[in-house]
Amino acid sequence: MSSVKELVESNSLKSVPSNYVCIKNPEDSIFYETENIPTINFSQLTSSNPNERSKAIQQLGEACRDWGFFLLINHSVSETLMEKVLRACQSFFDLTEKEKREYLGRELFDPIRYGTSFNVTVDKTLLWRDYLKCHVHPHFNAPSKPPGFSETLEEYITKDRELVEELLKGISLSLGLEENYIHKKMNADLGSQLLVINCYPPCPKPELVMGLPAHTDHGLLTLLMQNELEGLQIQHSGKWIPVHPLPNSFLVNTGDHLEILTNGKYKSLVHRAVANTKGTRISVGTAHGPPLDHVVEPLPELVRDDNPPSYQAIKYRDYMKLQQNHELNGKSCLDRIRI
């Protein structure tokens, strides 16, 4: 199976091969612009001024409840590091196909997995996307090529964990829980962190293909950053909204495990990535979840007689398998464990 990058570079592509052409509902092609996407100011969230902090916590709670998405600004990861990571990811995809294929993964839990589409054994239509996935916590794994790649990623994922730890504190407080509640309950010190680097090469007819179809992420939270090309669209009140990232911001979305944990109070975000004609889009996501063998169920504090558990308890590893073994399709994975 060739990568999309290889396909695009091997012949000056004028049309899209038929196995990449996806059937879209007419309403899927309509999207709506809005300036109301929530923004969370990280420095306020971690402020020593209690009023400032509680305001930010309230905004965070509202963003999780009403959107499942926000742009994180004024955070502690330097612009220099973010740019370095994006350059390093681009140079990984610029390795020869032979070099990248050393990392061809077959199994979901292979520590490092290079591939194309989502799961080529179940995808009916191929996606306009190549990827590299690395399990980076509790054990760090990354390709040894290109030089410096692994070191850059390791520096980045450590910073990224620090951000998530603070976000989870804010989320716990927004739910009326003690600030380290989710961290402890999810055993986050040994939590799983999966790095997903997406590469969407330019496409002559983006309207015919999909980078990533509508889906939700499996973890608690996903932090995403990207190069200068846009492509993420989020679903809000049944409408597709394109995201225009602010400079130096993170795109943060809630995942299925936050929905399970909060018994549906903070719903996971349905989102997708579209292709473009202009150039190669790179996005770098990190999915943060509990340890793979941790069983997650709705928090007892958020379950009441008149609000019984809406999701079955499931081991994180089994949930990831459930998602991987079916085509990506909106909330279909979460629906499988809905009570």
Ligand SMILES: O=C(O)CCC(=O)C(=O)O
């Ligand atoms: O590339 C993007 O903007 C989204 C990527 C994504 O949704 C994912 O990797 O799960």
Ligand SMILES: [Fe+2]
């Ligand atoms: Fe996603």
